[in-house]
Amino acid sequence: MTTALNTLFITAEGTRLNKEGECVVVTIQEEKKAEVPLRHLRSVVCLARAWLTPELMESCVEAGIHVSFFGMTGRFLARVEGLPGGNVLLRRQQFRAADDPGVTLRLARAIVVGKVANARQFLQHARRDAAEEARLPLEEASRRLSEHLRALERAEELDPVRGLEGIAARDYFEAFPALLKGDARRFSFDGRNRRPPRDPLNALLSFGYALLAQDCAGALAGVGLDPAVGFLHEDRPGRLSLALDLMEELRSPVVDRLVLSLVNRAQLKPEDFKTEAAGAVLLKDDARKTFLVAYQNAKQGSVQHPFLGQQTTWGLVPHLQALLLARTLRGELDGYPPFTVR
Amino acid sequence: MSGEQWVSLSALQHLLYCERQAALIHVEQLWREDVNTASGRLLHERVDLPGHDARPGRRVERAVRLGSERLRISGRADLVEYHPDATCPTGWRPFPVEVKRARRKSSEADRVQLCAQALCLEEMLGVEVPEGALYFGAQHRRQAVTFDSALRARTEEAIARMHGLLAQRRVPLVPRAPKCEACSLEPLCLPHVTAGQRRVSDYLRQLVEQEAGDRAGMSGARGDPGDP
Numbered sequence: 016m017t018t019a020l021n022t023l024f025i026t027a028e029g030t031r032l033n034k035e036g037e038c039v040v041v042t043i044q045e046e047k048k049a050e051v052p053l054r055h056l057r058s059v060v061c062l063a064r065a066w067l068t069p070e071l072m073e074s075c076v077e078a079g080i081h082v083s084f085f086g087m088t089g090r091f092l093a094r095v096e097g098l099p100g101g102n103v104l105l106r107r108q109q110f111r112a113a114d115d116p117g118v119t120l121r122l123a124r125a126i127v128v129g130k131v132a133n134a135r136q137f138l139q140h141a142r143r144d145a146a147e148e149a150r151l152p153l154e155e156a157s158r159r160l161s162e163h164l165r166a167l168e169r170a171e172e173l174d175p176v177r178g179l180e181g182i183a184a185r186d187y188f189e190a191f192p193a194l195l196k197g198d199a200r201r202f203s204f205d206g207r208n209r210r211p212p213r214d215p216l217n218a219l220l221s222f223g224y225a226l227l228a229q230d231c232a233g234a235l236a237g238v239g240l241d242p243a244v245g246f247l248h249e250d251r252p253g254r255l256s257l258a259l260d261l262m263e264e265l266r267s268p269v270v271d272r273l274v275l276s277l278v279n280r281a282q283l284k285p286e287d288f289k290t291e292a293a294g295a296v297l298l299k300d301d302a303r304k305t306f307l308v309a310y311q312n313a314k315q316g317s318v319q320h321p322f323l324g325q326q327t328t329w330g331l332v333p334h335l336q337a338l339l340l341a342r343t344l345r346g347e348l349d350g351y352p353p354f355t356v357r
Numbered sequence: 358m359s360g361e362q363w364v365s366l367s368a369l370q371h372l373l374y375c376e377r378q379a380a381l382i383h384v385e386q387l388w389r390e391d392v393n394t395a396s397g398r399l400l401h402e403r404v405d406l407p408g409h410d411a412r413p414g415r416r417v418e419r420a421v422r423l424g425s426e427r428l429r430i431s432g433r434a435d436l437v438e439y440h441p442d443a444t445c446p447t448g449w450r451p452f453p454v455e456v457k458r459a460r461r462k463s464s465e466a467d468r469v470q471l472c473a474q475a476l477c478l479e480e481m482l483g484v485e486v487p488e489g490a491l492y493f494g495a496q497h498r499r500q501a502v503t504f505d506s507a508l509r510a511r512t513e514e515a516i517a518r519m520h521g522l523l524a525q526r527r528v529p530l531v532p533r534a535p536k537c538e539a540c541s542l543e544p545l546c547l548p549h550v551t552a553g554q555r556r557v558s559d560y561l562r563q564l565v566e567q568e569a570g571d572r573a574g575m576s577g578a579r580g581d582p583g584d585p
């Protein structure tokens with residue numbers, strides 16, 4: 016497993032990427048902007064229209080570097096990857112597990128337990144240094160999340176598990192405005208909306224989740240799992256359901272935490288967004304860059320893995336979880352241990 | 358057993374080091390390029406056995422493709438020397454040499470892998486191969502290995518065991534051992550969690566209990582010694 020998990024983000028229109036020696040060379044309008052050794056790269060994310068030479072594509076595919084393309088609004092379009100790693104046997108086990116209601120239930124439940132526990136931790140943590148008037152809603156929401164955890168433990172079918180996940184998410188986002196501090200209170204937030212996001216905070220969350228989903232998909236493909244065949248999320252054409260499953264437990268500690276710290280420290284302000292005529296809200300270009308840099312930096316931060324009992328970085332967490340999921344599907348673990356924050 | 362199934366020569370090294378390692382690499386197809394494997398490869402690329410290929414009358418071939426139909430095993434030898442020998446029909450006796458990275462002593466695994474190369478050479482060339490050598494790159498030292506009947510038997514047994522793992526597509530669980538520290542697959546194998554029992558159930562239960570712990574328990578944990 017590589018420790019340098021860098022992502023090369025392409026944000027300028029008309030960027031050209033080609034290969035020189037063992038490096039990726041980035042050129043914008045005939046001007047060489049950067050040179051990155053291939054072996055330091057894990058993925059290339061194109062957020063603007065970019066050209067990649069066939070030679071570079073070939074090297075990326077061979078080195079297991081995933082290349083993904085997003086549309087102008089941040090909507091995921093496509094990803095390029097080589098032959099899946101690992102083994103067809105693992106994918107068969109994954110498909111069988113996905114067809115087995117008992118296994119699906121246990122996996123989905125573990126994923127939601129991880130998600131709700133982390134969401135609760137996140138609120139509890141914020142409560143400690145929240146303003147007086149914010150404490151009550153945070154406490155109330157985290158109490159409800161506790162109840163949902165109890166209910167999850169008793170859930171013996173997939174539908175209630177999915178239902179509890181939805182209710183927990185709603186309760187959690189209801190408390191979200193209480194997490195805004197100082198000037199950031201100018202951001203209005205009235206629950207989660209995404210197609211398209213209709214306020215700046217939702218735009219940031221959607222953008223962050225799209226990036227995290229790509230990291231999760233890359234991590235799953237890296238251990239030989241099919242990112243499209245999920246457990247909590249039903250299969251749907253064009254959807255990376257397993258990547259979404261894997262992402263659940265990481266949403267609040269990775270993306271939500273980042274979004275809040277950016278707005279609470281006024282690194283992003285309401286003026287950094289634009290609203291289209293129909294009401295969809297987008298990040299302006301500079302805001303996108305600010306977010307991407309912060310996202311990359313956050314991945315370098317170290318964290319203790321509670322189940323493996325080892326120190327790691329946030330960037331490696333999706334890879335470790337993908338590995339633990341593969342080990343679970345192979346029957347080497349008695350269940351899936353979601354990543355949880357203490 | 359399917360006639361299509363072949364064991365690679367390098368699998369024997371892995372098998373003798375750890376059965377699980379062999380299965381992770383050859384059944385699960387996991388591989389990890391880390392400092393060890395990368396430096397080993399570089400050494401292989403660069404090494405030129407000073408003094409040995411220069412010896413008059415010897416021929417040397419590198420990265421020699423080998424295989425045995427009988428044992429269903431194939432792979433490459435780093436290097437095969439051909440020593441002049443009038444008793445061989447071709448006039449040359451093959452002598453496999455395996456290059457090892459900075460280690461001082463040969464291991465059983467090294468000898469078995471070398472012996473498997475000899476068995477392939479014997480079948481391919483129809484001559485006896487009684488001896489070969491291990492070459493320790495870092496020390497520029499070589500050690501002769503005799504392919505006696507005991508080593509041949511151990512080698513054939515290892516090949517059979519590897520065929521068994523492949524046929525069953527089995528990845529055995531083995532308890533964590535001191536050798537895991539030096540194993541390049543450790544971060545993917547996760548021996549400290551996969552060999553345990555019901556660890557995840559405990560982890561999940563603790564998690565729910567901790568997070569959903571009743572409120573009384575929580576305020577208690579916050580430490581209020583004066584609480585009645």
Ligand code: SF4
Pocket residue numbers: 374375376377378379381531532533534536537538540541542543546547548
């Ligand atoms: S980590 Fe230990 S158990 Fe796992 S493959 Fe290596 S030596 Fe074997």
